[in-house]
Amino acid sequence: DAGVIQSPRHEVTEMGQEVTLRCKPISGHDYLFWYRQTMMRGLELLIYFNNNVPIDDSGMPEDRFSAKMPNASFSTLKIQPSEPRDSAVYFCASSLNGGGGEKLFFGSGTQLSVL
Amino acid sequence: SQQGEEDPQALSIQEGENATMNCSYKTSINNLQWYRQNSGRGLVHLILIRSNEREKHSGRLRVTLDTSKKSSSLLITASRAADTASYFCATDAGGNKLVFGAGTILRVKS
Numbered sequence: 001d002a003g004v005i006q007s008p009r010h011e012v013t014e015m016g017q018e019v020t021l022r023c024k025p026i027s028g029h030d031y032l033f034w035y036r037q038t039m040m041r042g043l044e045l046l047i048y049f050n051n052n053v054p055i056d057d058s059g060m061p062e063d064r065f066s067a068k069m070p071n072a073s074f075s076t077l078k079i080q081p082s083e084p085r086d087s088a089v090y091f092c093a094s095s096l097n098g099g100g101g102e103k104l105f106f107g108s109g110t111q112l113s114v115l
Numbered sequence: 116s117q118q119g120e121e122d123p124q125a126l127s128i129q130e131g132e133n134a135t136m137n138c139s140y141k142t143s144i145n146n147l148q149w150y151r152q153n154s155g156r157g158l159v160h161l162i163l164i165r166s167n168e169r170e171k172h173s174g175r176l177r178v179t180l181d182t183s184k185k186s187s188s189l190l191i192t193a194s195r196a197a198d199t200a201s202y203f204c205a206t207d208a209g210g211n212k213l214v215f216g217a218g219t220i221l222r223v224k225s
Contacts, residue, residue, distance in 0.1 A: 004157070031211060043158075043203070056212065091157055100207035101146050102166075106157030109134040 006092050006107035014115050018059040021110045023092030024073055031098050034067055034077050035091040037109070043091075049075065050082070050098070082114045117146075119204040119216030125137040127222045134191040138204030139184075145207050147180055149189050152201045152218070161189075161202075196225040 005024040013019055027114040047057040052069045060067070064083070069075040071093045079086055089111050093104040122137045138147070146165050150158040164171045164180045164187065171178045177190040191198055201218045 033213075035215075042217045045212055045214070046213060050211070056210070093157075098211035099212050100209075100213065101163070103148065103163060104150075104158070104159035104213060106159070108157050 004092055004094050004105050004107035006090075006110050008110060009108065010111045010113075012113045012115065013082055015083055016081045017114075018019045018078065019082045019112060019114075020084075021038075021077040021090050021092075023075045023077070023107060024104070025075070025092070026092030026105055027073065029094035029096050031095045031102075033093040033095075033104065034075070035093065036087045037091060046077070075091050079112075080100060082112075087112055087114050119214065121202070121204060121205050121216045121219040123219060124217070125220040125222070127224065128194055130194060130196055130223055130225045132194055132223075134194050134221055134223070135143065136189045136196070136202050136221070138187045138189070138216055140187075140206050140216075141185065141202075144182075145188050147178075148205045148213065149176075149178060149187075150203045150205060150214045150215070154200070158203065191221075194221075196223050199223045 007022045031053050033045050033048040037043045046059045047067045049069045065075045089109045091109045093106045093107050095102045095104050119140045121211045128133045148163045149161040152158045158223045162173050162178050164178050175192045180187045197223050198216050205213045205215045
């Protein structure tokens with residue numbers, strides 16, 4: 001298996017622009033997680049899905065952030081409009097049966113810079 | 116908010132030495148996991164220890180869990196330059212959510 005695949009690896013955009021991050025989880029994994037990593041706040045869970053359904057989006061910072069999972073093999077995280085404080089590394093992770101008692105498999109992340 | 120807090124924040128050792136990292140957490144847990152992150156990469160799972168376990172081994176890794184003190188430690192024996200990375204503990208905050216600590220940056224000098 002190729003593992004969790006994220007794209008793009010790097011994204012540089014200007015404030016106010018729309019940003020879309022993409023993730024392909026490991027085939028057969030029922031759970032998908034979006035995390036954000038910054039020096040100041042560490043790793044924060046933004047949202048997670050179970051069988052393509054959003055279960056907990058309490059970590060989504062603002063309405064500018066939205067996430068979808070139209071099918072089992074694809075998820076997007078969208079920021080509209082983007083702001084400089086959104087600059088961070090965004091990780092997607094998947095797991096077989098959930099994040100509590102199961103290990104997560106992480107993608108390589110998307111380094112987002114909002115100028 | 117971060118459930119787990121690692122200590123120390125940074126650690127620098129010589130190749131061949133042992134490295135010990137600690138993690139403290141605030142609320143009761145079912146499981147605790149350790150992950151490694153190499154620079155510019157995603158996190159990689161190392162080991163999972165359940166609340167009813169006290170110690171677990173995997174190769175050169177040894178993890179202990181003390182639920183009475185709400186703490187865990189990760190020991191890497193006979194460290195190598197390739198062990199240079201950040202190490203994170205993660206606890207289940209209920210349901211399927213994993214909450215990560217701030218991490219320990221380990222540097223192994225050759």
